Amino acid sequence: MPFEVYTFRSSGKRLFAGKNTPHFHAVYGIIAHKQTIMQDIQTEMRNRAKELLESKQAGLVVGFTLDEYGKPTPAFITDPDDVGRLVWNDDCVRSRHNLVGCLKRDEVRKLGKPAVVVNAAGKRAFNVLIAESQREPGDVVLIDMEPEPRDARFDERYAKLAMLDTMSREERFAFWKKEFTRCFKCYACRQVCPLCYCTQCIVDKNRPQRIDTSATLKGNFAWNITRAFHLAGRCVGCGACSAACPAGIDLDLLNLSLARAGETHFDGYRAGENPDTLPIIGTFSVEDKETFIR
Ligand code: SF4
Numbered sequence: 640m641p642f643e644v645y646t647f648r649s650s651g652k653r654l655f656a657g658k659n660t661p662h663f664h665a666v667y668g669i670i671a672h673k674q675t676i677m678q679d680i681q682t683e684m685r686n687r688a689k690e691l692l693e694s695k696q697a698g699l700v701v702g703f704t705l706d707e708y709g710k711p712t713p714a715f716i717t718d719p720d721d722v723g724r725l726v727w728n729d730d731c732v733r734s735r736h737n738l739v740g741c742l743k744r745d746e747v748r749k750l751g752k753p754a755v756v757v758n759a760a761g762k763r764a765f766n767v768l769i770a771e772s773q774r775e776p777g778d779v780v781l782i783d784m785e786p787e788p789r790d791a792r793f794d795e796r797y798a799k800l801a802m803l804d805t806m807s808r809e810e811r812f813a814f815w816k817k818e819f820t821r822c823f824k825c826y827a828c829r830q831v832c833p834l835c836y837c838t839q840c841i842v843d844k845n846r847p848q849r850i851d852t853s854a855t856l857k858g859n860f861a862w863n864i865t866r867a868f869h870l871a872g873r874c875v876g877c878g879a880c881s882a883a884c885p886a887g888i889d890l891d892l893l894n895l896s897l898a899r900a901g902e903t904h905f906d907g908y909r910a911g912e913n914p915d916t917l918p919i920i921g922t923f924s925v926e927d928k929e930t931f932i933r
């Protein structure tokens with residue numbers, strides 16, 4: 640057989656190469672080198688986690704482990720001898736889990752000071768929590784897996800909006816109607832979002848009941864638009880809500896539209912890029928042009 644197929648699950652790509660050709664050796668060499676680097680990073684991460692737990696600098700490490708299908712899923716490690724369960728591979732890099740979202744859970748708060756494995760979006764989410772006085776910088780140890788910001792990726796994601804930009808208002812309304820029809824109010828989007836941290840969500844309040852809780856189109860519009868407005872200027876674009884939505888609604892499109900508007904109208908503002916930057920929502924200046932603010 641002149642060619643064999645090698646499938647590398649971690650890259651999700653199928654590579655074709657003759658087994659004894661220079662091409663094969665070059666490709667395999669690159670992959671093997673990359674996997675060695677990932678393993679080194681994983682070892683370093685586990686060592687750091689062990690050190691934090693043993694020295695009691697953290698009571699809990701939140702990171703990734705693999706589920707029964709080999710996919711990354713959150714792990715909560717309290718015993719230094721369990722750090723071997725922590726995993727870092729290509730799927731974790733691509734994962735849209737935002738582990739900072741776990742910090743709001745009471746079960747996690749009870750386990751002591753947390754250390755959290757974060758990518759660039761996780762760091763931005765933590766910065767928003769600091770800017771909104773929900774956390775102090777020293778409250779959490781960040782195990783930073785992505786030291787360099789990936790601004791380019793954020794820009795690339797605006798490209799998704801081109802599809803909406805070409806639509807008329809009527810077409811956009813029809814598009815969202817079709818999307819929101821599928822929502823059945825499971826609230827998974829809210830549960831995974833690191834920035835949906837209200838102790839009582841507006842949708843759970845019934846005196847007065849501001850949002851229709853039925854999974855009808857009217858109630859679904861009210862829920863999804865209200866949530867998007869609450870995330871305006873705060874969403875860090877991690878994509879955790881889109882990934883969690885069992886109805887496959889691309890909530891990213893909604894959040895990105897508002898993120899782009901924030902960036903366009905507020906001097907290039909991007910949520911979470913700097914913990915010292917005041918949030919655009921909830922901040923005002925007496926110099927503001929709008930009269931309603933005075
Ligand atoms: S709303 Fe934004 S910050 Fe929240 S989960 Fe979705 S993408 Fe992440």
Ligand code: SF4
Pocket residue numbers: 821822823824825826827828829863883884885886887888
């Ligand atoms: S996760 Fe999807 S289906 Fe569930 S409430 Fe959010 S938008 Fe609706």
